[in-house]
Amino acid sequence: MEDGTKPSSREDALQWASAEKDGKLILLLTAESVGRPHGVSLNDVSAAMSAGLGFVPLLVRTCEIPLSICRIQWLDMTDCLIYSGDAIGNGVTASLNQVRYESRKDQLISALEGTLDHEGQQARLFSLLAPFNFQRQISHLTENFIGREWLFEQFQRWVQGSAASSSTRELSNQRVFWVVGQIGSGKTSVAACMVQSCPEIAAFHLATQEDEQTHNARRCILSLAYQLTTQLPEYAHYLQSHEPLEEMVPVASFVELVTHLLIGPLTAIARPSKYKSLVLLIDGVEWLIPASSSSQMPPFSGGSWRENKDEECFVSMLPMLVSRLPEWVRIVLLSREEPPVLSKLRAFDPPDVTIEQFKHENDQDIRRYINHSLSKLQLSEVEFEKAAAQIGTDSGNNHEFGMEQVVELIARRSEGLFLYAVNVVQAISEGRLHLHELAELPVGMGAYLQQFFASHFADHDMYKHRVRPVLEVCCAAYEPLPVATIARVLEWDVYEQRDAATVLGSLFSIEAGNDPETQTLRPFHTSVLDWVRDSSSSGVFFVDVASGHERLGRWAAREYQTLTRSNASEFVNLNYELEATGDEKLKSKIYIVRNACNHLMQATGEDCMQLVAAFAADEKFQLARRLLHVRAEGLQSFFHGDISREKAQELLTRRQPHRVGSFLIRYTSRQQTYCASFVTGLDEASGAPKFRHNLIHHLENGSYSTVPQKDVTEKTILYPDLISFVEQYQRKGVLTAPVARAAPLNREISR
Structure with a gap:
């Protein structure tokens, strides 16, 4: 209903729907329709609930689900819309993605017929698996896509069962379709178009240079799993009918996640009758190879940063994964032709498509694109x-x-x-x-960028003071930053922030929303950031990344000091689990916790290490880092599996010096539940630790508590998952120093 609809019209519509025996309210979930407190549909939700009208909530744009309907199952249909337009006053329009809609239509019909499970399973999965949202990137990359039919023909021959003609690999490895190309060759656009137009693709992941969160292999697997639940009802049923995800996901290692979320379920279910093959697509494979973490600060005092072992590298695991998946599951990989990638994927060598080797086809695609766009x-x-x-x-x-x-x-x-x-x-x-002016166009991308910068930033003072600082920040940032955050980092006044689009518009795109708090600044391609940081190529336009780290580190320190001055527990009480759907202010605070020290440690300013030391000595900041680390990585590093009370006390005693708050999480097969074992105090005479063991009971409604089901009352504190339990006891100061697991895991799960 439009904003201008008269109240009586709304009431008439609700009465008309509720008068029918099977009447339903279709609620399109967007930030504008259900965002609190001013969502235009919130009153309709309340009225419909009062009238006893059935709901069919459809998530069409990522947003926080209203608490009033959070336990009602909703259908995730975000990938059924294609967005076009920009965020700088021209508006954003949406059109239907027919391919994706056809794959979801049966689910929508089932929902309208009243067969939805109203126990909030989709919301539960969304919360547990925290999928990435790539829809805006997909829409942007496919808006003017043209060409590449030759590549799609090879893909279709492969997906239908016959190997690509260029492949000389053994038959067992022909379940992977591998596309390589140099930076700027259009690989990600190809990936986006595949996702948009190929119904066989059931889940995908886009790892991008500018967003470090997309490099996290653990989050990649969780995101793929969530997407599969929206495409394969049998897969979703399997996950819901086996070991509780609330228990498995927090304590599972990366290898276990791959096994329990991909290999196990896909092997157990039958091949969907609609498709000969089901496809998983991974773009930006090179960014899923972990970089050295030697420059990073340990996530919590008394612990150690988990090393990037090869067994926890998704790319290294791909050959094993392919060999263990059922034959009807196939994988598309898109990557640069870089030595680390080629080495880890040598089992799939040679690539099916190396874009530069298809020179004639590539040149024809470029000509068609130019002609189509200019016409x-x-x-x-x-x-x-x-x-x-x-x-x-x-x-x-x-x-x-x-x-x-x-x-x-x-x-x-x-x-x-x-x-x-x-x-x-x-x-x-x-x-x-x-x-x-075309005659003056240089040859090649490097020369083009040199000419571009020289013509657009002829006023070097303007470049030095207005543009270069932005490039410094963008080169150093670990995630794309909103314009409002960059404005705070660079201490812009209101005029400088207002003029940002004019000054930077030709070099950057400003995405998502008309509010500066939600507008995100992105270069027109990541190759720009690579070029400006290379002094031999960029010359006078060179950007010192260390200066960007210093700017971001000092901003983080300022912001932290300002916010904690008014509320000392500001960062301790953040809802880290809402990062994916929260507002930009929440994301900005989480960015500070995650990256402040890393920025400062890569800066060159004289007092930057003093700021690092101040963060290291700040107990509440360290607690915030522990909370964020647990939310991101789960409990796996200090989950010790099925061990006895005596073994737990032995492990806690080994930690020297003894420390109040030392803890570990274990499973007790005797009680069929989880347990937090921790040190509550030290004996005054001997200094020996005193122990406590808190059982964590899994209740009938799926939540967790420190009391068994029979003792639960209205006042009992409930936790939605194991991580939330650990977070709360960390905030209380009860669990402060995790004892890492050293021995192989003996893992048992309650049924």
């Missing part, structure tokens, strides 16, 4: 005449200069790099480049 522009005859006058004296250009010559010139200068063509077309469409 939509209002290019006047005067512009062509000026271009002819400028270029007509060159050898081979004595004929009339028209669109064909424009396309040919741009394509030749691109040297087969799609990114070059995309940026030239964008510059022409935005009026920053005119046809008569």
Whole structure:
């Protein structure tokens, strides 16, 4: 219903629906419709609930689910819409993705027929698995996509069962379709188009250079699992009918997650009848290879940062994963042609498609893209005449200069790099480049960027004071940052923040929303950030990344001090579990906890290490880091499996010096439940530790408590999962120093 709908019309609609025996309210879940406190549909929700009207909530844009309906199952249909437009006053429009909608239509019909399980399973899975939201990237990358039919034909031959013609691999390894290409060759656009148009793809992951969270292998697996629950009802049923996810996910290692969320369920269920193959797609494989963590600060005092072992690298595990998945499950990989990737994926060598080897097809795609994009522009005859006058004296250009010559010139200068063509077309469409200037286009992306910066930032003082600081921050940031956060980092005044789009618009895109708190700043391609940090290529436009780390580190310290001055527990009480759906202020605070010390340790300022020391000595900041680490990595590092009370006390005693708050999590098969074993005090005479063992009971409603089911009352504190229990006791100061597991895990799970 539109905002302008009269109250009586709304009431009439609700009465009409509720008068029918099977009447339903279809509620489109977006931040605008159900966001608190001003969601335009919140009153309709209340009225419909009062009228006893059935709900069919459809999540069409990622948002926080209202508490009033959080236990009602909702359908995640975010990938059924394609968004276009921008966030700078031009509006965003949505259209239906017919392929994805067809795959969900049966679920929607079932919901309308009243067969939804109203126990909040989808919300439960969303909370536990915390999937990434790539829909805006998908929409952006596919908006003007054209070409690549030759690649899609190979993909279709492969997915239907026959190997790609270029492959010489053994039959057992032909369940992987591997595409490699240099940076700027359009791999991610191909991936996005595959996701958008190929119904066989049931789950995907886009690992991007600018967002470090997408590099986390654990989160990648959880996100893939969530997507599979939305596509395969049998898979979702399997997860819900086996060991409780609330127990398995927090304590499972990465290898166990792969086994229990991918290999086990997919092996157990039958192949979906609609498709010959089911496909998982991973783009940006190179970013899923862990970098050294030597520069990172340990996540909590008394502990140690978990080393990036090869067994916890998703890329290293891919050959094993492929061999253990059922034959009808296939995997698409897209990556750069880099030695670490080639080494870890040598079992799948050679790649099915190396884009640069298909020179003719690639060149034709670039020409088609240029011609298609420019044909939509209002290019006047005067512009062509000026271009002819400028270029007509060159050898081979004595004929009339028209669109064909424009396309040919741009394509030749691109040297087969799609990114070059995309940026030239964008510059022409935005009026920053005119046809008569095409003769001056340099050859290759590096030369293009040099010319781009030289022409747009001829005023070097302006570049030095307005543009370079932004590039420093973007190069150093571990995640894309909202414009409002960058404004605080650089201490912009209101005028500088308002003019950001004008100053940076040709170099960056500003995405998502009209509110600066939600607008995210992204370079038009990550190759820009690679180029500016290379002094030999960028010259006077060189950007010192260490300066960006220092700016971000000092901002984090300022922000932390300001917020904790008014509320000492501000960062301890953050709802870390809401990071995926929370507002930008919450995400900004979590960013500080996660990255402040890492930024400062990579800076060169004289007092930066003093700020690191201050953070290290701040007990509440260290507690916040522990809480964030537990939420991100689970309990696996200090979960000791099925061990006795005596063994737990022995492990706690080994820790020297003895410390109140030392703890571990274990499972007790005798009690069929989990237990927190911890040190409550030290004997005054001997200094020996005193122990306590708190059972964590799994209740009938799926929650957890320190009391058994029979003793639960209205006043009993309940925890939605094991992690929430540990978080709360960490906040209380009861559990402070986890005892890491050293021996192989003896793991038992309650049924």
